[in-house]
Amino acid sequence: MEQLYKDARTLERMRAGLLGAYVDAFARQLIDQGYARPSIRYSLQLVADFGRWLMQRRILVSRVTPESLSGYLRDRTRRGHFRPGDASILRRLRNLLAEQGIVVEDPPIAPTAVEQLETEFRYYLERERRLAPATVFHYLEFARRFLAQMVPKGEASLAHVQAADVVDFVQREAARLHHAKRAKLMTTAVRSFLQYARYRGLIEADLKPSVPAVANWSMASLPRALSAVELQRLLASCERGTAVGRRNWAILLLLARLGLRAGEVTALTLDDIDWAAAELCIQGAGVSANRLPLPHEVGAALADYLRDGRPACTSRRVFVRMRAPTRGFKSSSAVSTVVRRALARAGLDPAHHGAHLLRHTVATQMLRQGASLAEIGELLRHRSPQTTMIYAKVDLDLLRPLALPWPGGVS
Numbered sequence: 001m002e003q004l005y006k007d008a009r010t011l012e013r014m015r016a017g018l019l020g021a022y023v024d025a026f027a028r029q030l031i032d033q034g035y036a037r038p039s040i041r042y043s044l045q046l047v048a049d050f051g052r053w054l055m056q057r058r059i060l061v062s063r064v065t066p067e068s069l070s071g072y073l074r075d076r077t078r079r080g081h082f083r084p085g086d087a088s089i090l091r092r093l094r095n096l097l098a099e100q101g102i103v104v105e106d107p108p109i110a111p112t113a114v115e116q117l118e119t120e121f122r123y124y125l126e127r128e129r130r131l132a133p134a135t136v137f138h139y140l141e142f143a144r145r146f147l148a149q150m151v152p153k154g155e156a157s158l159a160h161v162q163a164a165d166v167v168d169f170v171q172r173e174a175a176r177l178h179h180a181k182r183a184k185l186m187t188t189a190v191r192s193f194l195q196y197a198r199y200r201g202l203i204e205a206d207l208k209p210s211v212p213a214v215a216n217w218s219m220a221s222l223p224r225a226l227s228a229v230e231l232q233r234l235l236a237s238c239e240r241g242t243a244v245g246r247r248n249w250a251i252l253l254l255l256a257r258l259g260l261r262a263g264e265v266t267a268l269t270l271d272d273i274d275w276a277a278a279e280l281c282i283q284g285a286g287v288s289a290n291r292l293p294l295p296h297e298v299g300a301a302l303a304d305y306l307r308d309g310r311p312a313c314t315s316r317r318v319f320v321r322m323r324a325p326t327r328g329f330k331s332s333s334a335v336s337t338v339v340r341r342a343l344a345r346a347g348l349d350p351a352h353h354g355a356h357l358l359r360h361t362v363a364t365q366m367l368r369q370g371a372s373l374a375e376i377g378e379l380l381r382h383r384s385p386q387t388t389m390i391y392a393k394v395d396l397d398l399l400r401p402l403a404l405p406w407p408g409g410v411s
Contacts, residue, residue, distance in 0.1 A: 004027060004037060004040060004041055004044070013048075014044060014048055017048050017051040017052065017055075018051035018052070018054050018055050018061060019047050019048070019050065019051035019054075019061065019093075020048075020051070022047075022061075022093075022096065022097065022100070022102070023044055023047060023048075025096060025100070026043070026044070026047060026092075026093055026096055027040060027044060029092070029096060030043060030092075030324075032313070032314055033313070033324050033325040033326055033327070034311050034312070034313055034323075034324040034325065034326030035324040035325070036324070039324065043089045046086060046089050046090070047089075047090075047093055049076075049081075050072055050090060050093075053072050053075065054068070054072075061097065061102055061103070062102060062103060062104045063103075063104065064094055064097065064103055066094075069087070069090045069091065069094065072090070073086060073087055073090070114147050114151060117147070117202075118140060118143065118144060118147070120200075121139075121140065121143055121193060121196055122136060122140055124196055125139055125140075125192070129192075132263075134263055134332075138185055138189060139188075139189040139192055139193070141189075142173070142185075142186045142189035142190060142193075143189060143190075143192075143193040145173065146169060146190055146193060149169055149172075150165060150169070157202070158197055158202045158203045159202070159203065159204070161203060161207065162205075162207075163205075163207055163210035166190065166194070166207050166210045166211055167210060167211075167212055169190070170186070170187060170190065170211055170212050171212070173186050174186070174214060180214055183214045184214045187211050187212070187213065187214055190211050191208045191211050194206075194207045194208045194211070195208050224350060224351050224352045224357055224360055225357070225360040225361040225363075225364040225365075226348070226350065226357065226358070226361045228365065230346075230348055230350075231256060231358075231361055231365075233346040233347070233348065234252065234256075234342050234343060234346045234348060235249075235252055235253070235256065236346070237342050237345035237346040238252065238342065240304075242309075243305075243308070243309040243310075243311075243322060244309075244322050245309075246301070246304055246305040246308060246309035247305050247309050247310070247319060247322065248338050248341075248342065249301050249304075249305070250298070250301040250302050250304070250305045250319075251265055251319060251335060251338050252338070252339070252342060252358070253297060253298045253301045254268075254298060255335075255339065255355055255358035255359065255362075256358045256361060256362065257295055257297065257298050257362070258280070258292055258295075258298065258362070258379070259358070259359045259362035259363065259379055259380050260282065260359070261332075261355070261356070261359065262332035262333075262335040262336050262354070262355035262356070263332040264282050264283070265319065265332070265335045265355070266317075266319065266328070266329045266331065266332045266334065266335055267283055267317075268280070268282075268317070268318045268319065269316045269317055269318060270306075270316050270317075270318060271316065272318075273294070273302065273318070274291075274294075275299075278293060278294045278299060279291045279292065279293060279294055280292045280293075280294050282381070290381050292379075302318070306318070311326050312326075313326035313327065315327050315328045317329070319335075332355070335355050336353075336354040336355045338355075339353065339354060339355045339357065339358065340353045340354070359380065362379070362380070363376050363379075363380060366379070
């Protein structure tokens with residue numbers, strides 16, 4: 001607090017209010033999260049004003065509820081003092097009070113039978129099947145929709161579900177999704193849930209085979225990739241003189257040189273970089289992990305960002321937000337956003353704009369430089385050789401001489 005206010009009387013006034021006992025801890029939290037001094041001082045003034053509002057209404061600190069926050073914000077709006085971000089500041093304050101045991105939380109509402117089943121299914125996916133968090137998230141999404149349609153009254157009984165019900169659900173969902181890959185993920189999730197339901201004894205018949213397959217022609221399309229010239233334009237678009245530019249440069253090199261997935265870049269931690277061995281430890285699905293060589297160019301970009309670009313924070317994630325609260329990316333979409341913005345700066349407009357575009361580019365360049373499909377699959381960490389086979393038809397110039405002449409020739 002002393003580094004925020006030079007006037008001792010201001011400090012005394014801030015610490016004297018109803019919430020004064022907690023302002024030092026709150027200020028320290030905001031400092032640790034990378035907030036600028038003006039933002040912290042405004043937050044503390046808001047807390048002091050909220051404390052006065054609580055005193056006027058004789059509300060104890062231990063009884064501060066989300067409804068109390070909403071009531072104060074409505075009153076603040078009527079007074080013309082509301083600013084965007086006020087609600088977020090007060091939620092952080094209440095979370096701090098809850099962590100310190102000051103706020104008396106209402107007893108949790110007992111979950112319904114369906115909610116309990118969803119929780120148990122999640123534990124099964126995480127602990128027994130060892131699936132990646134993103135996969136668990138998608139499986140739960142479709143399992144929740146399946147349960148909502150099969151047991152709309154909230155009861156966890158699935159004894160009445162028949163094969164026809166499963167087929168109807170899959171057909172409705174496939175029509176809603178409008179995307180073959182998404183629909184295929186949905187059917188996989190439903191099969192997994194039906195397998196779990198039978199394992200739990202919730203259904204007697206094996207309904208897993210009744211899930212229809214989604215039409216998905218193998219290798220029906222070419223993987224989208226950038227040419228060598230386009231990739232160079234993309235990388236040159238980074239403004240490496242700024243902290244954001246150094247961060248984005250390191251992200252793009254990880255994608256363009258090692259073919260990492262967006263989720264793998266997001267999850268990368270400081271402990272995953274082995275500087276002595278020049279290796280990266282990439283966490284795969286479940287408990288598996290892969291070690292990849294760290295090229296000099298990529299290592300130099302990471303070191304430059306960590307030394308002169310990454311803000312100080314408590315997060316162990318390599319890539320963090322540059323604005324407060326300073327923490328790791330919330331999801332892999334942030335990495336794809338970095339790619340999309342770089343493509344726009346470079347004046348490139350490929351068919352796909354996400355991070356996976358650079359993964360395809362890595363594989364395509366390796367193939368054209370003479371790498372085998374096995375080597376490509378090893379770098380990209382494909383589980384099945386079939387996944388890598390799509391790159392066998394990337395270079396049309398090499399494949400064209402292998403094509404048989406059309407019977408009868410050309411008229």
